[in-house]
Amino acid sequence: MRPIITTLLLLTCLITSAQQTEIDPDLLEIKQRLDSIKSFTADLSLDVDINFINMPKKTGTLIYKKGSPAQIKTDDFMLVPKRGLDFSLEQLFEHPVITVHRETRMQDGDSLKVINVIPTSDKSNFSIAELTLNITKKRIAESKISTLRDGSYTIFFSFPDRTSILPKQIIIQFEVERIKIPLSFLGKDVEIDRKLKRSEDIKKGSIILDITNYRDLL
Amino acid sequence: MIALLKMESFRLMRQSRTYFALAGVLLIEVVVLLSAYYQGNEVIDIVLSQLQESFYFKGTLVNGNLISYLILNSMWFHLPLILMIVVSGLLTSEYKDRTLLTAMMQPVSKVQYLLSKYVVGILFSLIIVLLLLLTSLGLSYAIFGKGDLVVLMGGLNFYEQPEALSRIVMAFIAGAFSMIFYSVTSLTLAVIFKDVTKTWIVSVLFIVISSLLMKIDFGSEILNNLFYFKLNQSWQLFFYPEIPWENIMLKTGLIVMYTILMGAVGLLIFKKKDIG
Known part of the structure; x- marks a missing residue:
């Protein structure tokens, strides 16, 4: 009897002390840093890196206000990514989530912690997210999010210095389905490499956002 | 020669068909502009709807440049026909009125x-292309913006x-060489057939057959680049990201040679023919 009770207690301790917690404290700390930013304005340069789209670099103004989606103002035509502009991680924490610690590693002298963010509510619009937290510099290095309806995407953050929480560059990687364009569209007698066209149904693409001149920071 | 040029220019300006042709070009352009607007919206919607999964769109692509480009696409059948009739x-x-x-x-x-x-036919072709360029850009920008x-x-x-404007202008310039070829060909056909109706019918057939032959792949790059009906789409090459200047120069050079050849054939036949 005694060994059984001991085993049960040990198992309970193991389960409760396991890497699974409600919200990882490092993530909460980083989120608090991000939440402290109420608003800002910055200059934005957007580059589309998808191999069937040839678009020059576009510039505009990025306007962020907490509680609202980030806005981009521009005089040009611009393909604005739907993902990657959630600076405060509001979309991840919109519904209840739990986090699971996957690993911790060192990279370039910084301690990186990889955690999974898993929603516990059916209302959430993503199935799982993997965040790479830079524990040394208290900011997010990378995030991979699998949404329920909009596919998966990976975001890489680069920062201007050791302490800044606002990135200087965001690279958003995602999959783009082959565009089905009418062959008579805007290219009379265009020669089409049909084999190549068929083989490239799903393409990977990137959007590179360079953000500079942060101002009106509250 | 100068006196002859002045006389032919005067004759062209006195012909009522010249003004009908100008009006026809403008009317076709307006119709094409309207249809291009609706076609442009429809096609842009189809293209962008597939990117909507990943992107929002700021700004609009249905603007003066797109409309001008769609006018370019549409005009290279109608314009040669009008030019061939007038020239x-x-x-x-002159054959009909026996003034020859x-x-x-x-x-x-x-x-x-x-x-x-x-010469007057070539100048008229250039004026028509210039008129088309100015009006298509002017109307498109005025109505749809940049x-x-x-x-x-x-x-x-x-x-x-x-960059879009410069590419469109260069495309018009390249297209002008093709229009000159058709104008010269129409005069040569006039030398051969003399009769107005026969010349018009053969001119239309020439354009239609050229359009059909353009789509045939001869299986050889040399043949595909050599025949005149393969040379009339060089204006499209200006819309590749890297403009293939060598290819454009080659095609333009060849179309100029075909034009000279057509003119030479016409002059030779006319010289040897008994006008009476």
């Missing part, structure tokens, strides 16, 4: 006489305003 009329009307006999009684060289018609041009050429290519 061939420079000679067929009177002219040949004057101390004027047959070659110079016909050459002046070729913006990025999107073109499917080896991928989805976006060109910003200054």
